[in-house]
Amino acid sequence: MRMWRRWFTAALLAVAMVTLGAMMGTGVAGAESNGGVRVMPLGDSITEGTQVPGGYRIGLWQRLVSGRYTVDFVGSQFNGPANLGDHDHQGHPGWRIDQIDANIAGWLRTQNPRTVLLHIGTNDVLQNYNVSGAPGRLSTLIDRITATVPSADVFVATIIPLSNSGQESAARTFNAAIPGIVQSKVNSGKRVHLVDMHSKLTTGDLIDGIHPTAGGYDKMAAAWYAALQSVPGSIGEPGGTPSPTPTPTPSSTSAIRGVGSGRCLDVANVxxxxxxxVQIWDCNGQSNQQWTPTGAGELRVYGNKCLDVANMGTADGSQVHIWDCNGQSNQRWRFNSDGSITAIGANKCLDVPNHSTANGVKLQIWSCNGAANQRWTRV
Known part of the structure; x- marks a missing residue:
């Protein structure tokens, strides 16, 4: 009888936990894309929103909407209330820096964010997990993020206060190392930015000594929003307006001819x-073969359309087409000294399939290999 009671109690608890999970809206992310700039909230339970489901993402989303920014939160996790318009995130309760680092490359390849909001390290302190090594682990994690999505802006926050005095002392020591880490990345040309989150909250903003109250989370939202607004392009422009159309000049606008095929980069049927x-076609000087590189890394045609990797693909064989310019990483390209053109978001090269030279062959991206079907000249 005693054994049966224990089993029955455990079963009731399990059902209750499942029901609570459903009520809280936790689980695997469903697509809620609005086509905006892809932003990944990344971290632990404070990103997930423990105690206040949705956490800082609620206030951040509301500020973005009020500011008329078009943003798509991305991640493999999903939770929060109805007034959080996009529930996707990459927050993992209880996780340390090393656990995020072990998984981050796969998440980034899948989600391909334009912007990353990183708040991590609290559990290293709470678990007393080699705290002296935490700054080094954070530096390694940042390097992995910037290597995987080199065109992304990465915002690195100091961790928020903790009520326990010993843990707070450790948190302050960890935080003191972060500005130097961020500056070292900036010095090496990385798009990394510091967010002083610790000073924005006090222990009075904590509901349980670790996680913020609703008001505390909103203070975090305000800090993230101010940081994002300070970096052009990290959340696009108000109203979803693309970057201004450049004025074409003879020196900047030209055809782009394939070395292997002798044919030009061409928008099918004008x-x-x-x-x-986009395809290769006999060079003819028409408007559908005139491409303008911009300071944002775009390749524009017709003045307002951009060379775009379809569906933000990163796999070999992903198609290339034109789309309204929107500032996302799948519309950024880099001309290389060997004549190749790299799709920055995917880190792969503009490629003519199977080394074809025929009119009408549709282009793709493929792992860079230096072959003639991946080399181009501006003519």
Missing amino acids: SQTNGTQ
């Missing part, structure tokens, strides 16, 4: 419709 694939 179409201006979003999703029209």
Whole structure:
């Protein structure tokens, strides 16, 4: 009888936990994309929103909407209330820096964020997990993020206060190392930014000594929002307006000819419709073969359409088409000294499939290999 009671009690508890999870909206992310700038909230339970489901993401989302920014939160996790318009995130309760680092490359390749909001290290302190080595682990994690998504802006926050005096002392020591880490990345040309989150909250903003109250989370939201607004492009522009159309000049606008094929980068049928694939075709000087590189790394055609990797793909064979310019990483390209053109978001090269030279062959991205079908000249 005693054994049966224990089993029955455990079963009731399990059902209750499942029911609570459903009520809280936890679980694997469903797609809520609005086509905006992809932002990954990354971290532990403070990103997930323990105690206040959705956490700082609620206030941040509301500020973005009020500011008329078009943003798509991304991540493999999903939770929060109805007034949080996009529930996706990459927050993992209880996780330390090393655990995030072990998984981050796969998440980034899948989600391909334009911007990353990183708040991590609290559990290293709470678990007393080689705290002296935590700054080094954070530096390694940042390097992995910037190597995987080199065009992304990475915002690195100091961790928020802790009520326990010993843990707070350890948190302050950890935080003191972060500005130097961030500056070292900036000095090496990385798009990394410091967010002083610790000073924005006090222990009075904590509901349990670790996690913020609703008001504390909103203070975090305000800090993230101010940081994002200070870095152009990290959340696009108000109203979803793309970067201004550059004025074409003879020196900046030209055809782009394939070395292997002798044919030009061409928008099929002179179409201006979003999703029209790009191909190679006999060079003819028409407007659908005139490409303008911009300071944002775009390749524009017709003045307002950008060379775009379809669906933000990163896999070999992902198609290339034109789309309204929107500032996302799948519309950024880099001309290399060997004549190749790299899709920055995918870190792969503009490629003519199977070394073809025929008119009408549709282009793709592929792992860079230096072959003639991946080399181009501006003519």
